Amino acid sequence: MTELVSSSQAPSAEQADAAWQRVQRARHPERPRTLDLVPRIFDDFVELHGDRLFREDPAIVGGPALLEGRPVMVIGHQKGNDTDSNIFRNFGSAHPEGFRKAQRLMRLADKLGLPVITFLDTAGAFPGPAAEERGQAEAIASSIKLMTGLQVPVVAVVLGEGGSGGALAIGVGDEVLALENSVYSVISPEGCASILWRSPEAAPIAAAAMRMTAEDQHELGIVDSIIDEPGEGAHTDPGATATAIKAALLASLARISRLDTETLLATRYARLRGIGVYRESDVGPRAALDEPSLRRRIGRLLHLPGVPRRPRWSEIWPSGDDNNDSERGA
């Protein structure tokens, strides 16, 4: 994957504009949401509710559905279409119970052998105190873990915003598809801008720098294929969008369903394991602490003068006196 390595350059104004336009489209208020598309893609769908632990989270929806007569499990983030519904849906930002509902539905799919189809459309998992108290990080982590081990085919479709851990929590798939105007990122462009540029106004530049458009994600190997949107974007024709998604899903499932369970899991593991770009030079196992000579060992034992004591790892990698918080992650 070395061809991905390029020289660092600040994104140009045009690149920033282009990236920001995609972000705007992905966030378009009329963009079709999971529940707008599900009835158009599937022949039947029964929405199931609740995580059986704490409460029902309307920011994630899911349930069994029929895809060309074949039962599947559908799970997706759900944003609202207006202020009221957005407040009800918490703008598509799930609490831990949303992810735990998703896990419950995935386990049911695993039990019955139903393929899992997920729709990603969230700015991110909800970061409020209540979410922290109930283990937001654990909910995301265990969701990801469950998905890596599901013994059924999993296809994830990025509909709008693929926002960080909250998206990945239902986004680990054997294949990942993305609508043309969707975006996928490790942190929101606003968040990235306020940390690295110290100003949320730099969001368009951050969006370009993170290469978050569907095309870029396809190039990086995160997204397997892109689903073309009609006209000016999905919001102009939800029906045609649904038709395109359905065709892509059927093609995807046809490919994955050929694999037996063992191959399926091995392939998914290899896919995840292979993500990342790095250089590796051949450095053998390194025990930095010296292999002392007999003289030195005896010298140490008897505390003879002139025999250096065994070096410690804390001398090799010591503590600095500063802990700079400015360069943090997401």
Add this chain to the structure above:
Amino acid sequence: MPIKFPFSRRRPGPTDAWTKCPDCEQQVFNRQLERNHRVCPHCGHNFRMSIGERIDLLLDEGSFVERDAGLESVDPLGFFDQKPYPDRLEAARVKTGLREAAVWGTGSVSGRRVAIGLFDFRFMGGSMGSVVGEKIARCFEAALVERIPAVIVSASGGARMQEGTLSLLQLAKTTAPLVRLDAAGVPFISILTDPTTGGVLASFASLGDVILAEPKALIGFAGARVASGTVGEELPEGFQTAEFLLEHGLVDLVVPRAELRVTLGRLLALLPPAAVEEGWDDDERRWGPIGVLSGIAEKLGGAVSETVGLDVEGEPTAGNGRSPERAAEQTLERER
């Protein structure tokens, strides 16, 4: 390459002699701080530790062997914010003497061999990009192949923004091997230190079979400022501290640094990897996942086969039947 040679010692200058404790604002003599595991002798404040100090704190002397030290980050996105990503990497390397934010290797704790991964927050906020993810994944895989416990000491702000979604997907890359450790019956102990947030907490760090945390460590999904800014409400007292997580059932123990090594040693003794041989005859430990299943199957004469997807002969059933035994075998085969 300004990587510090392993034996070059840092000579502390006169200005390095004292450190001001950020909690109680007392001046602490550095030598005293080192002897006290970097815990403030006046108020008990835990200063952050380097990877080297962690190794000395937790592992038997001379037991640590670093693995995959040759892994180095590249700049896959051509990322440029205030300065290019490669420059940030270079600055972090100079500052810490490390090649990356994490190190992994093998060593022993009270004589028990472990695969251990450690983070240094000073290297770009301990953030996880391709290399850190690769090291953690390899650490888990080594634990699986050798059937030794995995231990990760986290200190990280989360996923590394400069590698975009490649960093985000490291959450899945580091988590996938844990499914195999479960199937193979190999334990994983996660140690959370100040600070552990974002993508690292939202992946392997939250998935330890046992999760330990250091006193008062900042541990949370979102930064506290994000949390209060988003909802515009007062944050509860001690929000996102280790004690807060303990109270909410999210970590097993909050362990003072001075007791960490002993506690880890005790846990490793109490939670050894499951025995691989036929379960019931093994006198040392019989309740491995394999022993449990075959034992129950024997007792119930096959009545259990439909529910656990494993028939009496031990053949895995097709489809969704789970067989830990088979999964572990497959895993090991693939590793070979």
